[in-house]
Amino acid sequence: MDIAAVLNFILGWPLMIYVVSVGIICTIALRFIQIRSFMAAWYYALVPDKKQAATGEMTPLQAFIGTLNSNLGNGSIAGTATAIYSGGPGAALWIVLIGVILMSVRFAEVYLGASLGSRAGNSKGLGGPMLYLRNVPGGAVLAYCYGVACLFFCLLGGNAVQANSMSMSLASTFGIPLIVIALVILVFILYVVQGGASRIMQAAEKIIPIKVGLFFGSSSIVLLYHYQTIGSALKLIVMSALTPEAAFGGAVGFTVQQAMRYGMGRSIMSTESGVGTAAVFFGATGDNSPIKSGIISMLSAFISTTVCFLVALCIVASGVWNSGLTSTPLTIAAFQTVFGSLGGWIVTFLSVSFGMGVMVVFAYLAREAWYFLTGGKYTQLFNVLYCAIAFGGAFINVHVLWAVCDVVNAVMLLINLFGILYLIPVIQKGLASAHVHD
Secondary structure (H helix, E strand, O other), X not given: OOHHHHHHHHOXXXXXXXXXXXXXXXXXXXXXXXXXXXXXXXXXXXXXXXXXXXXXXXXXXXXXXXXXXXXXXXXXHHHHHHHHHHHOXXXXXXHHHHHXXXXXXXXXXXXXXXXXXXXXXXXXXXXXXXXXXXXOOOXXXXXHHHHHHHHHHHHHXXXXXXXXXXXXXXXXXXXXXXXXHHHXXXXXXXXXXXXXXXXXXXXXXXXXXXXXXXXXXHHHHHHXXXXXXXXXXXXXXXXXXXXXXXXXXXXXXXXXXXXXXXXXXXXXHHHOOOOOHHHHHHHOOOOOOHHXXXXXXXXXXXXXXXHHHHHHHHHHHOOOOOOOOOHHHHHHHHHHHXXXXXXXXXXXXXXXXXXXXXXXXXXXXXXXXXXHHHOOOOHHXXXXXXXXXXXXXXXXXXXXXXXXXXXXXXXXXXXXXXXXXXXXXXXXXXXXXXXXXX
């Protein structure tokens, strides 16, 4: 039996159908919370409620920033390009559609994280799924399994893989030796993790405006330059998502199934809705208004989906989507149609800022899982481990790491979504008893 083939099948359609099905159930059960409270989400984010106090390690706004940093990683740049390469332009439409559906899952997990999974009155190191899973059948075992999977996911996907993406980008663009890049990453991460939760969140707050501003600024310039082809690009995206034969005349091997699979997969991975990481952040606030936190948190999933779609639109509108390139080089090619050789520099800076943001906030997530599994012990050992993996990540081949990340990510999804499904009545009761500003 080919284990790799079996895993590839399980992590493909079966997992995606499971995730999307839970998203549809949450959407219906919560009465389309992502649509009716969309404007409220912006209102709560832009006009913070001073009465929305936090008694934990961070404020709800910091939790939102941490979640957004977590969602906007190199997967948005490289992963979206890979989805377009593998599934055709139609993958972009499925990224958006599934992203909207999964916003309801984001609300559900954060509501549970900020209410049942709040730190208030609980021991150090508990937050999000690791607490609210205790309210479901087999909860003690499930919470522990989730904690183990979360730790591996953070150490590998949120740390080593990001370090590798940044080092490869810097080395190929500027010719900087890997050892120099690795040492810089090590010093930066060591400084951050030694400062504990407060320094981690301070770093996250400084990185997020840089990465968001740089991305939206540069991608807007690319789209403005190619403004005459945006209409045809959007038409191609829709046609190839629904009727690829009409778009390609059957000459190219893109199918609706391919577009759906890669678009859905990218949406699930980029937004992390259902993975439970956002619930860990908001579970650390001790928040007294979990519904508002849930509504605000949906914005991070929306923004992440928007970033992926804009990357895809830049690739399609610039005409490089069928160039044969994939991953980061495909995104670079799209930017080079406007900026020339400078396009590679811009995408590299995006890769570095996105990667740094992810590494910083995943240090917090990994720390939470470590504290949960060890009872808050061996803090310095965790710091050494996280820094060592960040340093080593600059050199290693990440193909095996990606396979491990896919497996532990699937474990987190399976466990957390089961918990959400079981606790939907709790969420419905909370919504019914509270006033929601639609």
